[in-house]
Amino acid sequence: RKEVEQDPGPFNVPEGATVAFNCTYSNSASQSFFWYRQDCRKEPKLLMSVYSSGNEDGRFTAQLNRASQYISLLIRDSKLSDSATYLCVVNKNGNKLVFGAGTILRVKS
Amino acid sequence: GAVVSQHPSWVICKSGTSVKIECRSLDFQATTMFWYRQFPKQSLMLMATSNEGSKATYEQGVEKDKFLINHASLTLSTLTVTSAHPEDSSFYICSARDGGPGNTIYFGEGSWLTVV
Numbered sequence: 001r002k003e004v005e006q007d008p009g010p011f012n013v014p015e016g017a018t019v020a021f022n023c024t025y026s027n028s029a030s031q032s033f034f035w036y037r038q039d040c041r042k043e044p045k046l047l048m049s050v051y052s053s054g055n056e057d058g059r060f061t062a063q064l065n066r067a068s069q070y071i072s073l074l075i076r077d078s079k080l081s082d083s084a085t086y087l088c089v090v091n092k093n094g095n096k097l098v099f100g101a102g103t104i105l106r107v108k109s
Numbered sequence: 110g111a112v113v114s115q116h117p118s119w120v121i122c123k124s125g126t127s128v129k130i131e132c133r134s135l136d137f138q139a140t141t142m143f144w145y146r147q148f149p150k151q152s153l154m155l156m157a158t159s160n161e162g163s164k165a166t167y168e169q170g171v172e173k174d175k176f177l178i179n180h181a182s183l184t185l186s187t188l189t190v191t192s193a194h195p196e197d198s199s200f201y202i203c204s205a206r207d208g209g210p211g212n213t214i215y216f217g218e219g220s221w222l223t224v225v
Contacts, residue, residue: 004152043202043216044153087152097143097204097214101152 001026003098006088010104017078021103023071023088032091033064035073037084038102044087047073078107112136113205115217122193122224129189130220132203138183139205143214144176147200159186159203193224 006023013019025033033050048055050062050071061074071088088100114133122128132142140161145153157178158166165178177189186205190197202219 008150041200041221043219045216046213096155096158097153098155099145099152101150 002100003027003092004088004090004100006086006100006103008101008103010106012106012108013078015078015080015107015109017107018074018076019078019105020075021073021086021088021105023073023100025069025071025088025090025098027090027092027098028066028069030069030090030092033071034089034091034097035060035062035071036087036089036099038087039084044089044099047086075105078105080107080109083107112207113203113215113217115203115220117220118218119221120223122222124194124224125192127189127191128193128222129187130201130203130222132186132188132205132217134184134205134207134215137205137207139186140183140208142180142186142203142205144178144186144188145202145204147202147219153202156188161186190222193222195224198222198224 004025035047036044037047038044048057050064052064054063059076063072083106085102085104087102090098112135116131142159144156147153155168156171159178159180161180167173180186203217204214207213
């Protein structure tokens, strides 16, 4: 079983739609959680950290359920520029990041 | 602008030759840097943790004699792919932790290696 699992998609949505991605992780001792965005042939860029209480940054909302070892990302009012691969990332220990394979989002006009 | 710089961005080399990739932290000192590899449509896989002034720590399955890592200063780590083969063709990317208050991890822009 992979340490971090994501639905690869692709999710094809129209502009303005709301879309949600899910992620599960296997190591219950994982300490911190993130969503990164990766554009084609580019490096990953931090989108947001994920906190137990849930957190929001503009159109993006992240949720963490430690009991279920489940992380989610909700994107509201999708823009064309949101098209990318979204990586669920878990900090296993220290600063070792474990990446999911990513979920592809395509927003179309 | 980028706070972690990688060079080269693209490299094509012949099979059997060695290639060096540099990773520099531009605005901060990084005692620890990380090297990842990403094959097409796959996740980033951690290859090794590069520690300034000491030997790198390699992940299971990564050949330390093939992927030489040197972290000679607080702002520079290098990855050398020795005797490269076509199966080593991949996207190699480094990251560095800013030990400041934010404790943020920054990624380099990545290096595309093609071995022909």
